Amino acid sequence: MNKLQITELNGQRVLTTQQIAEGYGTDSASITKNFNNNKSRFCEGKHFFLLKGADLKDFKSNIQNLDTVGKFANQLYLWTEKGALLHAKSLGTDEAWDMYDILVDTYFKVQEEKQLPQTPEQQIALLAQGNVNLNKKVEQIENSVLDLTDRFGLPSNKAKILQKKVASKVYMFTGGKYSNAHKKLGAKVFREFYKDLNNRFDVVKYSDIPLSRYDEATEYLDMWQPSFNTTLEIHGLNSQTSFDFEA
Structure with missing residues (x-):
């Protein structure tokens, strides 16, 4: 497989049907057939995204996606890491599993690391957000205790x-x-x-x-x-x- 072109949707790394087919040693028709035969196992938003209409047009307008989708395509399936896993399971070949491991360790892992705070400012912001969440949790507990105390009346x-x-x-x-x-x-x-x-x-x-x-x-x-x-x-x-x- 040639160097994998990075494809992202709303900041999340995904794969096209063609990319999965090339990586798993098969063709797009087989991936599509596999999906149609196991549709009940695939959940949109979790395993894949289906772009049509305005969403597809917006995706095409991004210069980074010029080679990702055909000019006249009226819909596009984009597969998440979990979607890639289901395809590997369905194909069941060593080549598919080996490629899936590579994707997890490189392609998708880079995205996870990218989401972690890198700069001191980002790390401080994360800690501050954690304190805010903790304070909110404490306030919720205090309100719950007060409510419970009121329900039992006076000591x-x-x-x-x-x-x-x-x-x-x-x-x-x-x-x-x-x-x-x-x-x-x-x-x-x-x-x-x-x-x-x-x-x-x-x-x-x-x-x-x-x-x-x-x-x-x-x-x-x-x-x-x-x-x-x-x-x-x-x-x-x-x-x-x-x-x-x-x-």
């Missing part, structure tokens, strides 16, 4: 803090744990408090509040107040207690 220690804050606020509004208002309305105020809290954060129970909204929840607790009617009831009961004591 027990955080939930306990909220529970104590609720109790403290209820005692404050009812006038103390042993006040008349608390004895009669304490349970109602607790229910009202938790109902408002759960509705505010759209959860079934306060411990389901996402950890990412914990600070927001504590701020809400600090600002919460009983409803107007409940407040009137509390004041009425506690005022009644003061009146009874004075009497």
